[in-house]
């Protein structure tokens with residue numbers, strides 16, 4: 001067997017220790033001088049016996065044990081293992097460097113707190129440190145101009161002002177028209193342009209370089225005319241294609257345990273195909289652009305929902321592995337980023353904010 005030092009490690013000094021974090025496997029471990037020496041020496045595949053010889057202290061059995069533990073911790077990877085395959089796929093496909101990768105991959109499948117835990121934490125925090133102001137006034141300025149009322153005689157702004165996240169839902173199916181309008185508002189391709197190399201799709205939301213990094217998927221529980229299941233929305237054809245999966249998780253299982261989502265008739269997931277944006281922009285700043293685009297798309301979906309008297313509740317708290325397996329997303333550069341449940345608002349006595 002050959003082994004190599006992991007290429008997806010980030011090391012940081014913490015007190016007396018050097019702590020390593022593997023952002024692909026999410027493993028965290030302390031590095032002894034022996035480990036660091038080995039990692040520095042194993043920058044390419046080497047036979048495991050050579051790796052054992054590189055270890056400075058201990059009996060042969062102890063050294064073998066240490067190598068096994070380092071493989072377990074993904075400090076080093078064994079050739080042809082799943083971890084080696086994941087790393088090689090990452091190295092081949094990720095052009096945005098380690099800092100952006102650290103954020104992107106370490107936030108996948110992370111643990112979320114329950115609403116009670118979130119509230120308790122906030123209460124503890126507020127007892128020690130009051131929340132910063134959540135808006136600024138103009139009272140420190142001398143030259144103040146009161147602006148005209150924006151809502152009078154303005155249907156668009158009145159609609160926008162009605163948008164609200166309502167987590168409680170009435171047990172009504174969505175009509176196909178409602179779902180169709182929400183998808184079209186967020187994702188529909190409404191034009192085309194061309195740059196020096198290729199045709200570029202245009203939609204109702206802006207996209208950095210018109211690279212259009214998002215695909216939308218719908219998890220239908222109760223929509224007139226559609227069998228329950230997972231669907232892909234073709235933004236160009238304005239159609240839904242049923243995915244072949246037989247999985248039927250509760251929406252809350254996909255949305256980090258948020259059980260209010262189980263009453264919603266459907267959920268739209270926005271998944272980024274990062275390779276589309278990465279193809280043009282090698283600068284990791286483009287990653288920020290992709291996240292911003294999810295917000296533009298989400299807002300259009302929410303406004304279209306509002307127009308139909310629905311509430312679209314946004315969330316970015318996912319169980320990525322389960323969701324990706326339902327959606328058939330297997331590539332390193334494809335990742336669910338944002339989702340919106342759709343439903344007719346019910347009476348929400350608390351409307352407690354989960355995340």
Ligand SMILES: Cc1cc2nc3c(=O)[nH]c(=O)nc-3n(C[C@H](O)[C@H](O)[C@H](O)COP(=O)(O)O)c2cc1C
Pocket residue numbers: 163164165166167258313314315316317352353354355
């Ligand atoms: C990026 C983002 C993520 C959110 N995630 C959640 C979430 O996980 N769970 C939830 O209940 N609400 C979530 N929300 C909804 C906010 O809690 C909600 O927008 C906020 O309370 C303000 O209420 P409003 O949308 O009615 O204006 C999210 C909103 C945004 C923009």
